[in-house]
Structure formats: C-alpha cells, structure tokens
Amino acid sequence: MTTVAAKPATMAQALQRAMRDAMAEDPSVHVLGEDVGTLGGVFRVTDGLAKEFGEDRCTDTPLAEAGILGTAVGMAMYGLRPVVEMQFDAFAYPAFEQLISHVSRMRNRTRGAMPMPLVVRVPYGGGIGGVEHHSDSSEAYYMATPGLHVVTPATVADAYGLLRAAIASDDPVVFLEPKRLYWSKADWSPDRPEAVEPIGRAVVRRAGRSATLITYGPSLPVCLEAAEAARAEGWELEVVDLRSLVPFDDETVCASVRRTGRAVVVHESAGFGGPGGEIAARVTERCFHHLEAPVLRVSGFDIPYPPPMLERHHLPGVDRVLDAVARLQWEAES
C-alpha cells in the first residue's frame, strides 16, 4: 500500500470524499436525505456537497423516509444514481416496504430491464451514547432480503473504496456505516487508483493460526484488540473483516477457518436471528471436518438496544471475545 500524499483522515471524511469524487465524475449521482444539504448531515458526512454541486444534486428532503427511498426509486428508473442517507438505523424502518418490495426486486421483476443502481447509506450500531432508536444494528433484516448487496466498511480506506464501488454498482447496496468509527482516523490518500474496492471480498486483517475471528464494521477494532491481547495467552488469532455481508465471501472465510480449525463470529447485533447464525452455519457446512470446536458467536444480547449508560455491558468487548476463544475446546489440541 502506497503512502504517498497520505494524510490523516476520518472515516466520515473518506465517505464524504467518496461521494464527492463520484458526483464529480458522474453527473447522474444524486445525494438525498434529511439534513444532507445545508447542514451536511448530522454526522457531516455530506458536508460541502450541496455547496459544490448545488441543491439539485444534494437535496434536503421532507422528513419522510419512505418518501425519500420511494422517490429515489423513481429517480433510478429515469437513469439517475441516487445515494440516499437514512439519518439513523432505526429511522430506515419507515422505508422498509420500499426497500423490500421494490428496491430489492425491481431488476428481477423486470427481467433486468429496470435495474436499481441506488445506495442506501445507513449509520448503524451503538457505542456513541445515543438514546433509544439511535443505535440499532439492523443488518440481519437486510441480509435476509435477496436482491440487495449489504456492505460495511471498518477502515477509513475501505469507507472510501467500498462507497465508490457501491455507487458504481448497478445493483442496490445497503451501505452500513459504523457510527462509532465515523471519527476513527487513518493515514489515507484518496488519490490511489486502486482505491475502489470490489464488493464481495473479505480481507484478512491479521494473520494467525490458532483460531479465526470473523467480524465486520464496528467490531473489527474490538477483534484486533482481542487478537493482540490473546497473544499473552499463547493464541495467535486470525482476524477476517467481511466488509461485504452480501455477497458473502465464503472463499476467504473458509480458507482461514480451514487453516485454523476454530472460529468465533463477532458482531454487535443481537445474536438470535442475527448475522452470526448464518455465518456460523455456512462455515460449518463447508468446513465441518476441519473444525476442532463448534463455531461460536459473540454478539449483543437478545434485548432491545440498551440506554447509553448501560450499553457497554451489551456490546461485545475484548473480554467477551477472549472468553469465547477460551471455550474453543483447546483441550482437544493437547
């Protein structure tokens, strides 16, 4: 990775830059949502876009999420590439019918005649001290909906690269932005030509041979920290960042698990019915005879998202990950 001209940037800035570059390159890219224009979004991810491209390209809409996504569908029908911002995870729910019954199916329903090159940006997850309805992890809903791509960056560079790819995609992408990583920083240069990341490829963030931590988005830093801490216990943990939940990169994930023979899936979302079930099940289907222990899951509890003062007890932290690693039946090893 070249570091020429790299400067520290936050994930929010990288996302902004991805939209900016896409809008500059392609006049059919339009951003719309609540407060995305003049204010630049409540997380400032669209900051400056209305000023640079005008209010017709970056539009403050009325306060109505089904209307936002529904009109975006119509815009896509006419050949535009709308990038919709939902202000918070739970506020995407009013748009659920449009997403499930139209966005995800339009291409299929019309035998490809009417594709939906549309991005729905959803800030998701907790850890920012938000009051109720501001910290949901809603990825399970989107994963269970055929026809959508579901993508989530965990690094500043991926935030740029994956959002560029999402906007360039001819299919609808639910783009999940981990709220608590918005202000995470990295040295990063958006001028690298290789910046656009293809959708659908997981990446090994840290190599190790004891066990694999399979994770994404807000839980990546937790897993990296856990892997570091695990060295003290003599475990070398491999950390896989999925980046794309749909399509799912079986190859990268299974290659890792076959190497290590043990795996833990880590995510913030509630465990029951959450992404971890699918991931554990498909890894087990494919790697059964390589597994020394069942694939375990570390996740938020099966409860409504807690109030800010209690959220740290809900969110999977380093200790909970290490506890799970410890339960991977190491005695079998000896």
Added chain:
Amino acid sequence: MTTVAAKPATMAQALQRAMRDAMAEDPSVHVLGEDVGTLGGVFRVTDGLAKEFGEDRCTDTPLAEAGILGTAVGMAMYGLRPVVEMQFDAFAYPAFEQLISHVSRMRNRTRGAMPMPLVVRVPYGGGIGGVEHHSDSSEAYYMATPGLHVVTPATVADAYGLLRAAIASDDPVVFLEPKRLYWSKADWSPDRPEAVEPIGRAVVRRAGRSATLITYGPSLPVCLEAAEAARAEGWELEVVDLRSLVPFDDETVCASVRRTGRAVVVHESAGFGGPGGEIAARVTERCFHHLEAPVLRVSGFDIPYPPPMLERHHLPGVDRVLDAVARLQWEAES
C-alpha cells in the same frame, strides 16, 4: 389426545374459532384489519366475528398497515388486547417501524409498566399461486427482533391452541399463518380444555433415529412426507415441528439431534440470513460432539419470491429434503 366430539375442520376455521372463543371470554379482545369485518377477511379467518361481536370488536380499518398496528398499540396502552390482521406477508412491511420501534420494545422501555398484549396475524409463505408480494416468508425479520414472540402453527389443533395462547400472552406475538395450510383439514374438537398450547414448546411429530428434520409451518407436511418416503432408503427420520421460533425450544430440538446425530433444517424462507442459519448454528453449538455431519439446510433459494408458474421450483419439496438427507455423510456410519 381425546377425539370425543371431534369433527373435520380447516386451519382457517380453527383460527376463527380461537378468536371467537377468546372474544367471548374476554371483552378486551378486539380484532382489527383490512376487510376483517363485513367480508370476514380475504381468507375468511375472521368470518362471522363482526356479526357476533359487533363492528367495534371486529373492525374494518382504513387501508394503512402502520395505522392499523399503531392504533393497536394505543389500544393496548389502554388495556385492550388487539388482534391485528395483516392481509398478506408483504403488506405487513409498512408497519415495520411500529413493530420494531414500538411493539417489540414498549414493555422493556417502560420497565414493564406498559406491556403490549397484542397479536399480529400474518398469513405467510407461498404455494398458493399468488402474484408477487403475496407469498413472502418474512419470519427472519421477526426472529431478529428482540421483544417479539414468533409463533407458527402447522396443524389444525395447533392453529387453535397457539392462537389462544398468543391472544392470552401479555407480550406481543407475531403469529405466522401458513397460507397454504389454511384449507388443510383435520378431525379436531375445540372443546378440549387442553387446547391452549403453551408458546415456546416444539413437538416431535414423528419419531426416528436416523436423522432429525427440524421444521415449522408450511414445511411440516413436506417433512412428514419426506420421512415417509425415506423409509424406502432405510432412513428413519425424526420430524420436529418448532411451532415457536421465539422463544426457541433448544431442549426438544437438541434432545432429538443428540439422539440421531444428524439434522436438516427445512423451511420455505430464503436460506441466506433465514431462520435455518440460526437454528443450525445453535444446534451445532450445543450438540457439536454428537454430530456425525454438519447440520444442513433446505430452503427456498436466495431470490425474490418467484411468479406462480415457477414457484414449485423454489419451494423445498420432498426430493430436495431427501437429497439433503443423503448428504449427511452416511459413509461415516458404516
């Protein structure tokens, strides 16, 4: 099971009877939805209720699902027990925000002061030749939402028993009615006192020692048929009917899998991100060392629900179940 006074009844009739009996017993039970009154519902499940109890107890609402569920929330706040009918699975999506952000959380949010004794009846699944949006299997969305119970009957007796229990529950229940079983018939008497089934208990519908088929709702008849056919191949399949997806009956399911050592989860819903992932993962976590093969999944494909003329290729049928059973690594046995 006593058969005194049992007469043949359809599942639709049993459901109707459950509401009727609940309404007769408890004046706080109210039914509301589109066309539930004068017409008796498009599936005739509420037939006769408006006539018997008046339009205030069984009410034709305006055509707006969020409004229906939202007003039901308010009615529950005032101590009523609303039973809401969503006309078809996909037409419950407009009510998604009310369901996720209010119905599932109201008790928790208010530390128990404001429970939500509310039932959302959703006809679901395919196999009835419905045009698009009339055959979705939406259970994955509900399963992934803490605070809801998710229940689905597969037999006439359970239709009555579970709906009575759902209406009696002090918590919100998403009650999924398999459309294609509405006209299934059985000898059944609603006068048995044991008719109310507690929510949360799976049941072994057929005993066997070769492998376990874990299923629910519309796929139960398919599994029973497959189990019958499997005898020709020398397999004695056990069939577990989950009945309740939330809470999940780990005990019954795991006891069966520990006995048989092999399992296949069967459902109509798309596989990826569907209920099968959760089920396979939790069974594997709990029964790993009893498993001779990975838990396999047989499900609908990961595609939008197909048009009527193609649906039979999508729905898991007997052959697909038997194919999966055949892949359960029987060579290990010999």
Added chain:
Amino acid sequence: MTVQELPGAAPYRPTPPPAWKPRTDPAPLLPDPEPYRVLGTDAAAGFSPELLRRLYAELVRGRRYNAQATALTKQGRLAVYPSSTGQEACEVAAALVLEDRDWLFPSYRDTLAAVARGLDPVQALTLLRGDWHTGYDPHEHRVAPLCTPLATQLPHAVGLAHAARLKGDDVVALAMVGDGGTSEGDFHEALNFAAVWQAPVVFLVQNNGFAISVPLAKQTAAPSLAHKAVGYGMPGRLVDGNDAAAVHHVLSEAVARARRGGGPTLVEAVTYRIEAHTNADDATRYRGDSEVQAWREHDPIRLLEQELTERGLLDETGIRQAAEAAEAMAARLRERMNADPELDPMDLFAHVYAEQTAQLREQAEQLRAELAAEAEGDGR
C-alpha cells in the same frame, strides 16, 4: 434565559408571529363541490368529434378487454383478474392524455390503461397469468411495473418526474391509485414531495367506492378525496369518472400544467367498481345489487354513446364497427392467451443481480440437477 433578561423593557405592542407571511392562497387549490361533467352538458360542444369518437372506440375496446380477461380466469388462463369494468373512462383517458415521452404508473388494477397506452395485452397480463412479474420492458412504452403494494408507486412517479425535470426533459408522470390507496402513508409522502419539489406529476385517484369490501365511508371522512390536495399545496380536482370527456379534459389540463412547470395536481375521479374486487371475490357479501344497478345506469360507454348519437357523430354502423374492432381484439387476445407461456426455471436466478453471485450460481446448479433428475424420472 428568564424573562427579566430579555433585551429592552420598553412599552410593547404584541404583533403577529414574525414567520407569518401570508402563504399560498388556498382558494384555487380547493375542488369544486360537484364533480366536473361534460357529457350531456353545454361543455360537450367544445370537444372535438375526433376525440370523442376515439374515446368511444377505446371504451368499447376496454370493456371488451375486461370481459375477455375475466373470462380467461374462468378458463384457468389467468391466475386472477382485477377488472376495471365500469372504470374504463378513467383507464382510457389516463392513457390518452399522455405524450409518448411521458410515463404512466399504474396500480395493479390498471392493465387496461397500460394496454390503451399501447402495451401488448399479453405482456400486460403476464403478472396475472403468473409466468413472470412484470411482463414488459417498462422503458418501451414508459409504463412502470403494475404495482401491487398499494400507493408505493406514487413516490416512484414523483422521483421519476423530478429526475426528468432535473435533466431538462419536459416529461410528465401520471400515477394511478385507488380510493383505498389514499389512506397509505406513501400517498401522503408522495404528494408532499411532489408539491415541495413542484414535480411534474398528476395523481389520478379512481374512487370506485370500495377497497375490496371496505366502502369509502370507512376509508375517509374527508369532504372528498380531492380535498386532500390543499394540505399539500396543490390543486385538487373532482371529476365524474364515468364521463370520459370530463376525465380527459381535467387530466389534460393537469398534464399541461405539470408540463409547463406548474407542479402537481390531484384528480379524484368518482366512479364505481361494477365487478367484484377480483374474480376470486364475492361482492354480494358486502354490497347490495341496487347500488350496482344505479351505477350501471351511469355507464361510461352509455354516457358517451348517447352524446355521440344525439349529436349525429355516431350511427349504427359506427357502433357496430367499434364492437367488431373490440371483438377482433378479444379474439386475438383469447387465442394468444390460450398458448402456454414458455417457461425457463433457470430464469429464477438470471436477474436477481447484474452479475450472478457465486452463491446463486451454486443454487442454479442445484436446480439444474434437480430438473435433470426430474426429466430422467419422467423419461423412465
């Protein structure tokens, strides 16, 4: 800040709230108290004989189309058919007022409007036959997919019209919805977006008295559905939905207004669903025959035929010709629908994504194998 800290304690004369500038005048947005009518009134004289005769031919054809489609359900050739019998004036006028470049957004009941716009009737009926969802390329005739989830097509129409305007194209979108559909949140959000954006859209509500079994009085307490317009800041228009000339006129005005940048209009056409909700419905469960009978007297074809014959614009020959043309259309449709559609189960995986994912390729292989096994089994 408490009141004591407020700047200046000088004598103070209360004024109206500062933001209160008189806004839009509501008066021109309100509909007339009675539905607008043309046929049998003096206004009819202003309408060109060509237009009236064209409308007549289309109504007759439309009625025949409805009858034929209903017959096809009985023969098992259609899974279901929601008939627009009695509503042909709305269906036909909606199609006829649009230019080629304009877009039509039909609801699930509006196959006739799509056909009147030029769509192949077999393609229009594909959804209801059940071999695929949308049976046509929406771009070909600029007809959006027939929309089943009620009112969800309305924001699409707004977005498309808005996009066209942003691109500098003078394209108008006409979106159709039922009286029941006006209760959905999407109706509200679509109309609001349209008015705020001044998008070139016309919303046509066919108030046919029922949403399946639910009569209008249980759907709304509004003076009329057209009165909803003022709440969005757009004009509301009320028209006799069985008077083809009146519907055509009101819609034409609304389309022209939208095209010249005047923004959206809400049109309520008062009509009646003569048949049951669909062939699968039993309307006798919720309505009496006398109401249906009263509306049969106010039949759209009869109204127009009367006007035309009285003015000498239509004679027995004309009537026969229209009927014959409709009969020929029906015969062709019947014949074509009698052929089994060609089905390829592998299509299930062909259009889910632009590029098939590895996961779907695997599943496609599974189905292919199953089909091969099935074929072999059949061969045996």
Added chain:
Amino acid sequence: MTVQELPGAAPYRPTPPPAWKPRTDPAPLLPDPEPYRVLGTDAAAGFSPELLRRLYAELVRGRRYNAQATALTKQGRLAVYPSSTGQEACEVAAALVLEDRDWLFPSYRDTLAAVARGLDPVQALTLLRGDWHTGYDPHEHRVAPLCTPLATQLPHAVGLAHAARLKGDDVVALAMVGDGGTSEGDFHEALNFAAVWQAPVVFLVQNNGFAISVPLAKQTAAPSLAHKAVGYGMPGRLVDGNDAAAVHHVLSEAVARARRGGGPTLVEAVTYRIEAHTNADDATRYRGDSEVQAWREHDPIRLLEQELTERGLLDETGIRQAAEAAEAMAARLRERMNADPELDPMDLFAHVYAEQTAQLREQAEQLRAELAAEAEGDGR
C-alpha cells in the same frame, strides 16, 4: 358486457354519478387565514386573571427548566437535550388543557409538557440522561413515553382515545408533533383513522420553523399545516404558538369538542425554535441571527407579561415571585441530577418479556459472571 347489451336503449339524460351525495361541508374545516391571537387584542379581556397568571408562572418555570436542562448537558449530566425554549406557551398549554384522566402523547422535544402535567422532571429527563428509556410509569400521569421516532406516537394516541371511547370513558388524548413530523406517513394514517373513527384526539403541531436544519418551505408547500385537516374531514385551527392564552383557548375548545364526541381537531401552533435543534447541533450552519432576533421580540413570556402588567394583574413582586419559584425548581433539579443514577446492568434482561426466556436467563448469567470477573479484577 359491451354497450349494446346494456338494459334499455331509451332516451337517456346524463346525470351526476349516483354515489355523489353532497358530503361534509369543507368550509368549517378550513383554518382562518391568520393565526388566532389573544394577547394584546380585545379577546384578552375574556380570559380569567387566574388562568393568565397560572400560565405566566408556568411559562417562567418552563423557560428556567429549559435553561437548566441545557446547562446539565454542558456538565455531562444529560446525554442530550432538545430544548423547547421559545415554545413554552405550547408546551404549557398542552399540559394545562387536559383533565387528569386524559392522556398526553409527547414527542422527544416535549419533556416540558410532561413536567407541566406533573411528571417528576428527573423522571422526564431519564431518557436524555441515558440511564433508562422511559423514566416513568406512563399510567401514573397518563403521559405516554417520550417518542423519538417521529410521528409514530400519533396513531398510538388515536388508538388509546378510540379504546377509551369504546370503554365508555370520556378520555381525550392530546398528541404533540413537530412541523417536520407532519411529513411522515404515520401523521397521515393517524389523522385519517382519527377522523374515520371520530376518536377524541387533539393533534397539536408545533410549527417551530425547522426540522433540525430543514426550514418549513422545504417541508411543505401547503398554505398552512392546519390546512391538512380538511383532507381528513376534521377542523384545522391555526394559532399563534407564542400566545399562551390563544393556544390554551384553541386547545381547550378542541379538547371540549373531542370530549363531547365531536371528533378530532388538528391545531397548528406557529412558533419558533429559539435554540439549536439540540445542544449537539450548530444552528449557525443553516440560519441567520436576524430571524432568531425577530422571534425573540415575539417571546411568549414577554407577550404574556406585557398583557398582565398593562392590566395590572402582575407587578414587580409577582414577576420576582415567579422567577424565584422557577429558580427554586431549577436548584432542586440541578441538585437531583447531580447525583449519579443507580444502575443495575441486570435490568437489561428484566423487562424484555413478561417471563424471562431460558435464552435470556442464560445471557443474564453470562453478564453476571462478566460483572463478577470485572469486580474481581477491580478488586485486585
């Protein structure tokens, strides 16, 4: 059926559509063109001095409450606070017009209304402090949970009011929502249900000019938000939201109307959000100071104080007393909020279901073990 088959070919005079009975008269549903005002007008004389003085004391207290809560965010004692500074007249009047048995449905901004209704301010602020979601038992003061997902509380209010009426209780529900919230589908569906069911609900829209950064002009093109009422068949009323007497009067009328079975009313109160959206927002990014300044001149406390002093109903002592009472309330609040709330992490599992599921019991055990390990670690 083709036209030829229609019964009878007798001479035919077109008539209006049969369903067309003149429906509700829209005229009385339409709001006046100007917001209703009392203070500084002749109407003020009709108001009881007690009511005006009570309103004054509450406004002063409310203003102080807003200031104190904002201060608490700076001290880290509240996670966030959406202030209703400048909107106190609406908040206070909404609380005061209700009887004990009535229900209030506040939005996330309306903690002041809840407090004015009698709720313990610490309990009202629990959500914003972050130790739990709803900090009070809604049944105690009949205040529904402060509602964050915009407009979703409106159907709840309708359902509750409807249920009360079915039970024979003369209970009224008053639901509060912002100008931005009126764009949501739930607003539409709630008002429609309310009107169809003639439910005893009053909808109070506080039009404070902004939805976060989005000004009203980007939110709606309607003549006024009150004009939306006619589309549902209920009366729309427009009131100066900073005139406490006017808001109290209009709401009281609406509540009385609802109580006597007259159905719902939509009230738009024209007011202004003096502070930023919340303490976390920077309002200078989207609005100028002059607009804020103009509204400060139209301050609700100032308007009422002027009226009272000019009529000799309030003197320096009265002003000082109101301020002192407010100060005392603030001091108590500050003190109580300075104590750390007691937290029990096990509460996470206590109220998810009526009966804890085996699954949650397992998870609770896990957390208990984690907490024990943590405590041990701390102990070391």
